[in-house]
Amino acid sequence: MMMNLLQTNLLSIRSDALQQDIPQQELHCYSLPFGALGFISHVLTYYTIACLWFGRKPLWPFKSISNSKFDLVLGFIGISLCIIMSIVTMIKCKNTWQLLVIAVWKLSMSLLNGLTALHVAILYLNRPEEERYLPIKSKQTAWWIVLYIPGMIAGMIGLMSLVVKVAARVPELLAITIAFYSVIGASLVVGILSMIIICYLGGGAPGKVAGTGFLVTVILFVVLSAFYSDWCLGIMLDNLIGTPSSDSSGFYWTYFVAKRLAMFSL
Template sequence: MNAADNILTKPRPHLKGPLISWKGIFGALLVFSAKSASASPFPNVSRHANQMFPIKNITGGPVGEIQCYALPYGAVGMISHLFTYWTIAWTGVGRTPAWPFHRTEHGKFTMALSIISLLICIPVATISIHRCRLTWHFVLIGFWKLTTSITQGCVAVHRAFIMHKFKHSASTSATSPMNNTANYQPINPANPQQQQGPDMFKHTSSSQTLQFIVQNYTPLWWLIVYLVGTTIGMVGLIGLIVSDFRHNSNVRSLTYGFVVAIAVLALTTVAYWYKLHLEQNNGELKGLIKAYLQTFGSFFIVLVAAFGFFSPLYSDMVLGAIAQNWSGFPSEENQVLYWTWFGAKRLPMFAH
């Protein structure tokens, strides 16, 4: 047997593992991916996203950032928010905001004005938020103002639905003899001169419906949306004024006044209820528990109410102080969006 036969007949060692290493396959895929990416005709998605939403803020601080904000602030913003409070309050209780002595009776007209207001305010706020996308502070503040407008519109639309629903039910019950809620008064034999005919029925359905509409305050539950938006917006506002708090005395004064006003109202409420229950305390455990619940419950309610009322006014004045524009009148490039928003939010005031 020669050497060649020995090589052929010699047992081969057993190969452990695959002939091609997984590391080699992974490396080849990386090389192929790199070459394919360099020659890919598709645009770079990350580069496009960085152009749309830059990571670095290049707007020049709070004074520069506020130039993109196209919604009312300063004195004009305060007037706008006071009008909004007025509209929500009277619409929520079924009164005409422009003339509170008159009850709101035309549900369709009220709904039309509210929908038109929303259809204008939502796009304007969206444009302002998009313009301020470089800074998250004004994105949150813009969202806050948007929720204020949505709350006002939803309160009015809800009130219009209530009016339409119960007016429809009243008209149905008045025309249906089976559902008529009239009170029948029989003829008094001792009074033969009693008038007979339609007047012998006293229809109370319309008065009952009107009373229910007036006492129905469910539209005010939309204020929860307003409080959520206020909380989110205040986060953005606080983040904005942190860098300017030490250097701007006006911002400091407004902040101190805002905190003191809320604290005084809440603590005054606590003191009132504490004194009231202290005078009426008879030493019973049930009375003590009731005193604690009413005292701390009223404290929480007043705290939330004061926070919701003063926060928009505080934000308007703080933005005016930062922009050094206390009146809040817009620049030439913002005045179209600015006054469009201001006018559209006034439409629900003319519901009647």
């Protein structure tokens, strides 16, 4: 009984803290995956992109991609649907700039996923006929991540604006925020300490060590920030699983499936 009362009070505090600045109905304008489902979606997206970078079939990574025309169609359909649905979410959230830029962030992730799939398919189509049985070298498609970075930065700014409003009054949100930045900070500290130790011992190349440490920190931030956003939104919207409301479930699952189409690259 006491536990139920405590949970109810915590939910009330969380909701009231956020509604001081943003009405609850505006928070629910966000219809893209978040929470556990958003986390799963991002894991699958990262996996798909990694497979495509190495020219591997996401559903069977032991084999190289070979059916570029089919992949081209899948990539086009997937990216088109994700763009349209992300824009619709932006329009719905136009009065809440934080959620709008988070939707921009998710759009940039969809673009990274879809454009990578399209690029790999085009690379395969442009190969000479006699080379099409060879593994495709598609690592150059990793440059599409440059398109993702600005959207991620904008989204993180919006997310942190929301987090700052309620973190002090929502222990779960504060805990996950501390954990996220602790991991990023630890990576940076390890890089700096490694550089100092190498300089002290007078061996190696401290500049390279520092550069590597910084790069690892940036990669961790880029990768983990998407997961962090999923759980933050789940906590703030009192929906850790991330299940959509009945009136937006069709929209939600269409987006979820559209983003998965690149996984079926053959």
